[in-house]
Amino acid sequence: MTAVKLDYADLAGAAGTEFGPSEWLEVTQDRIDTFADATDDHQWIHVDPERAAEGPFGAPIAHGFLTLSLLIPLQSSVFDVDGVGTKVNYGLDKVRFVSPVKVGSRIRLSGTVADVTEVPGGYQLVVDVTIEIEGGTKPAVVARSLSRFYA
Template identity: 45%
Template sequence: MAESALPRVFSGVDAVTAACGEELGPTPWLLISQDDVDTFARVTQDWQPLHCDPAVAALLPWGTTIVHGYLTMSLLSFFAGQLYRVEGVAHVLNYGIDKLRFPAPVPVGSRIRARAVVGSLAMKGELGVVGVTYSIEVEGAAKLCLVAETLVGLVPVGASESR
């Protein structure tokens, strides 16, 4: 698929519903540095040597440190902002993740990018919940590094704020 203009702007819940099955992206490439990994380790206290110790990681099959899977997952919000925007709603929020897989590692110093496929919309009271399936690839790699089936909440304008 040819690269599309980003971000895709949806004018309300009906436009999101009409886009069911459409692929968005890819995003521009994003470089993940050792500094990014070390910052994530400081915040999460996840100091596994395969992420943070180049001497230990050099002995592993990848020959270098690898990015935390949850760091890659945390970038979904960043990539979402590059892929789409929904107008005509009060709020767009993370509702959850139904499925998350890390099929391949991300070597530190790699560039990654994302694509997404818009799923169907279900109503949960006033809240519209749409599935968005993300795939993140590593530049030059044969396998995806992340596949996630996420749920995005669309709060309509004027909806009750008490949930």
């Protein structure tokens, strides 16, 4: 695992910085069920193991937005900025859910700082991230995230 910790004063030159992969994180049925409860998305393909076993993936799968939400803890474990007063998730420019994450799968994240722009009072980082599935041939998620850092 390659963790990167940058100093706020060095953000202007951070484009091209690579980080990760993170540690593997198992996506359990309990995590899927908790996410379903939080979002009121109880589609059977996520929360009914017996029915999902007969479905197109042979097992329950994580919600795409659950996998995407894990971007935050996975990225935070391998990329951070010191000397910052406030960190803000500014959004996403692009997200693709390339492969389903079956219950019991393990995922991890790698990323690259694609661009850094000065904004009033701070910097905006554009980060290209990939969440891969252990043993998979295609990633679970590819995304371009935007974050702002203020001193």
